[in-house]
Structure formats: C-alpha cells, structure tokens
Amino acid sequence: MLERVFPEKRLFLRSDEETRFIRLKPETQLVAWTGSVLVVGWTIIATAILLMDSIGAGNFRAQAEREQMVYEDRLNALSQERDSRAMEAAAAHDRFNAALTQISVMQSQLLEVEEKRGELERGLEAVQATLRDAMRLREDALAQLAAIEAEGENGNTVAQSSEANGTLGLLSSALAETAAERDKIARDAEFAITQAQELELELRLQQERNDQIFRQLEEAMLVSVEPLDRMFRAAGMNPDTLINQVRQGYSGTGGSLTPIQFSTRGAEPDPDALRANAILTAMDRINLYRIAAEKVPFSMPVRSGYRMTSGFGQRWGRLHAGTDFAGSIGLPVYATADGTVTHASWTSGYGRLIKIQHDFGIETRYAHLNAMDVRVGQRVSRGDRIGALGNSGRSTGPHLHYEVRESGIPVNPMNYIRAGRDVF
Known part of the structure; x- marks a missing residue:
C-alpha cells in the first residue's frame, strides 16, 4: 500500500567517468514528505503567531499609553485636590486657633462683667439697706419732733426742737446722698447687664462661626482620610495595625499631633474641645498614612x-x-x-x-x-x-x-x- 503511494525511485548521478544512483525507498520518501509538511506547517503557524502578536502588541501599547495619560491626568488632579484640601485644612486650623483665642478673651471679659455685676448688686443691696435705716431714723426723728412741738413747753423745749431740726437736716442730707448713690449703682448695674447681654450675643455668633469652621474641617478630614483608608484595605493591609506600627517607629520632626488640653474644673468636657481633638486625631492619622504610603510599593x-x-x-x-x-x-x-x-x-x-x-x-x-x-x-x-x-x-x-x-x-x-x- 505504501509502495502504491510512494513507489520506489532511483536518482541517477552521472559524471564523465561513471554513473551512480540513489534508491529512494517508500519509507524514505514518506519521512521526507512528512518532514517537509511539518516544516511548512510550522513556518505558517509561527508567521501567523508573530503577525498576531505584533498587531496585538501595537494595540496594547496604544491602549497602555492612553491609560498612562489618563492615569497621569488623574494623578495631577488628585494632587491638586489634595494640596487644596491641605491648604483649606491649614487655613481652617488657623481660623480655629484664632477663634479659640477670641472666645477665651470674650469668656474672660464675660466673667469680669459677671463679677462686676455681682459686686454692683451686692453694693446696691447695701445701699438699699442703708437707705432703709436712714428712712427709719428719719421717721423716728419726725415722730420725736412732732411730740416736742405738741408739748409746747419752756425754752428747753425750744432748744430740743432746734436740736431735732438739726438732726433731721443731717438725716435728710444723708438720705439724699444715699439715694444719689443708689441711683448711680442702679445705672452701673443696668450698664453691666446690657454689656453682658451684648457679650453673650457676640459669643453666640462666634460659636456659630466656629461650628461652621468645625464642619468644614471635619468634611475635609473625611474626604482626605477615606481614600487612604480604602487604598490600604484594597492592598490587603489593616489600616489600624499599620498606623500603630508607624506611630511606634515615628522619629520625624515635631512628632505626632497632640490633643488640646482644656481645664474643665470637674465639669463635663467642652464639646468644641472634643471636636477639635477629633480633628487633630484625623490630621494625625493623615500624617501617619502619608508616612506609611511612602513605605508601601503603591x-x-x-x-x-x-x-x-x-x-x-x-x-x-x-x-x-x-x-x-x-x-x-x-x-x-x-x-x-x-x-x-x-x-x-x-x-x-x-x-x-x-x-x-x-x-x-x-x-x-x-x-x-x-x-x-x-x-x-x-x-x-x-x-x-x-x-x-x-x-x-x-x-x-x-x-x-x-x-x-x-x-x-x-x-x-x-x-x-x-x-x-x-x-x-
């Protein structure tokens, strides 16, 4: 059957002196034909693979360049947004410090006004007590004068009447001075109350402005912390463990941000102080995230x-x-x-x-x-x-x-x- 497909052939090689031939058996022809088919097939497949790879590589390179451009644009935009957020946070932090200073001054002024008002109220009470005593003495003197005039006795009685009139004049003068002092203290107390109300209004407005600053800072911290937190979690890392390791090994200038200490004198902590410390904690976390990000191959x-x-x-x-x-x-x-x-x-x-x-x-x-x-x-x-x-x-x-x-x-x-x- 093989001889029918590949009959035996002879290849004659003739020279000037002799003629030689080579026998090509069916098996030899089959091996040669199979080898030729394999070589031609391998050449066709390899050429097709190279052409497909070249075309695919060109398309992938163009796609990679486009992705690189998009990535760089996104990186620039994120860098600008991060810088603007950092500037906003720094400016808000400065405004917050200035507001805290102003609130402290206003609270001191308010305490001084309250103390002054208390002193004026106590002085007014003392004046009123003195006035009551003077009026009682005046009434007693008038009663004595009326009794003396009713008796209508000798020259001694006239002398006593003159003495009573002198005493009455002194009491009237003291009473007038006391009334004037009372009016002055009342006016001072009214002025102190008005000033305290104005300070309370200004303090309330300042607290509203501080609340707005706090909200802006809290929003900025939230926008800044969440992407960093997601980045480390996407890389399979625990952010809390990472932050603790960075904090333990941190040796940079200034150290981590420390909370603000406020004296409460046994009262409940100030809500503004708690919010400020929460913002400082978030800023410290961002700083530690920045340090950690430099050490992780992102x-x-x-x-x-x-x-x-x-x-x-x-x-x-x-x-x-x-x-x-x-x-x-x-x-x-x-x-x-x-x-x-x-x-x-x-x-x-x-x-x-x-x-x-x-x-x-x-x-x-x-x-x-x-x-x-x-x-x-x-x-x-x-x-x-x-x-x-x-x-x-x-x-x-x-x-x-x-x-x-x-x-x-x-x-x-x-x-x-x-x-x-x-x-x-």
Whole structure:
C-alpha cells in the first residue's frame, strides 16, 4: 500500500567517468514528505503567531499609553485636590486657633462683667439697706419732733426742737446722698447687664462661626482620610495595625499631633474641645498614612514606553511570582517605595537582580536588569532610579520582572499598584 503511494525511485548521478544512483525507498520518501509538511506547517503557524502578536502588541501599547495619560491626568488632579484640601485644612486650623483665642478673651471679659455685676448688686443691696435705716431714723426723728412741738413747753423745749431740726437736716442730707448713690449703682448695674447681654450675643455668633469652621474641617478630614483608608484595605493591609506600627517607629520632626488640653474644673468636657481633638486625631492619622504610603510599593516600577506581557499566577505548570513589563533595553527602573537595598548582583535565572527591603515585612525584586545604579545597604526613596531594563538571565526578551513579597511569600504586585492608582 505504501509502495502504491510512494513507489520506489532511483536518482541517477552521472559524471564523465561513471554513473551512480540513489534508491529512494517508500519509507524514505514518506519521512521526507512528512518532514517537509511539518516544516511548512510550522513556518505558517509561527508567521501567523508573530503577525498576531505584533498587531496585538501595537494595540496594547496604544491602549497602555492612553491609560498612562489618563492615569497621569488623574494623578495631577488628585494632587491638586489634595494640596487644596491641605491648604483649606491649614487655613481652617488657623481660623480655629484664632477663634479659640477670641472666645477665651470674650469668656474672660464675660466673667469680669459677671463679677462686676455681682459686686454692683451686692453694693446696691447695701445701699438699699442703708437707705432703709436712714428712712427709719428719719421717721423716728419726725415722730420725736412732732411730740416736742405738741408739748409746747419752756425754752428747753425750744432748744430740743432746734436740736431735732438739726438732726433731721443731717438725716435728710444723708438720705439724699444715699439715694444719689443708689441711683448711680442702679445705672452701673443696668450698664453691666446690657454689656453682658451684648457679650453673650457676640459669643453666640462666634460659636456659630466656629461650628461652621468645625464642619468644614471635619468634611475635609473625611474626604482626605477615606481614600487612604480604602487604598490600604484594597492592598490587603489593616489600616489600624499599620498606623500603630508607624506611630511606634515615628522619629520625624515635631512628632505626632497632640490633643488640646482644656481645664474643665470637674465639669463635663467642652464639646468644641472634643471636636477639635477629633480633628487633630484625623490630621494625625493623615500624617501617619502619608508616612506609611511612602513605605508601601503603591507606585509603578516603570513609567512610560512599556507594556505588560505576563501577570502573576500559574504559567506552564509553575508559579510566575511577579509581573513582567516589556520595553526597550535601558528603560529606567524606579523604586516603588522607601527602603534599603539588600541585594544588587547577578543571580542565576534572575540575571542582574536588585532586592529592596521595605517596612511592614515587604520586599520588592527587580530582575533581568541591564544595569544597576544602587549598592547593598543604600537607602532609596520612592521614585528614585535604581537601574535599567534589560535582558539578563533566563529571559526571552527585554523586560523587567517585578515581584512583591510579604514575609518572603510572593503576592500579586498589581494589588498594590491598582490600590494606589486612585490616590497617587
């Protein structure tokens, strides 16, 4: 059956001296035909794959560039909004401090007016008591005078009458002075009461303005804290635990914000003081979030001229422990968070490899580099250039292999990158 499809053939080779031939058996022809078909088929499939990959890469590159532009615009807008919110919060904080100072002064003035009014009331009561005593004495003197005049006796009686008239004149003068003093104290007391009412009205208006300032500050704190809180939760991190770790290790200038201390003298805490301390606590949380965000790899290791070629997960039966970013050789590679370089040398499979240890047990790796611009022990900040994209080690083409590890265990780097896109 094979001979019918591929009959035996002879290939003659003739020269000037002799003629030779080669026998082509059916088996040999089948092997040659099969090999030719496989080579042609493989060529067609490989060409189609290359063409599809080239077309897909062009579309993906254009899409990546568009997403990069949108991301940068969003980043700029968020940065401007964050700066404006910070300026508003600082201005509101200044207004709040000025309002507290003014309230303190007004409260002191109000206390002084209240004390003065109390003194005037006590003085008025004393004057009224003196006036009552003087009127009683006057009535007694008038009664004595009437009795003396009724008797109509001798010259001694006239002398006594003259003495009584003198006493009565002194009492009338004292009574007039007391009445004048009483009127003056009454006018002073009325003025003090009016002034106290005006101060109470001004204090109430000032409290309303303070309440408005408090609301603006509270809204600004809420708008600023919620995105940061969602960012850390989206990355799989507990914000409360993170904040406690940052607070324990914080050594920056000035330290964290401390609550305002108000003397209550045994009374209930002032609601304004409680609101102010809540705002200060939120501002302190934002400050600690800012410190923590610098230490967590939320940013991209490459910024432009790249395309993602392979993500985190199983590939060809084994774990691909990172994300690959393809690009041209020499493309700058940046640190994605603050940290310390723990490795910067050639490593089998990885080629030129840089490892950076960050806080919270996080480590980032940058493999297949063409050049390394850092050394072991060097401190780097987020956004610092640490090397250049290359094709070293076991690599099928120029790309950056980027890993994130938590306590030595690989995790998907895109979890952090996606979490930070809406904030940074």
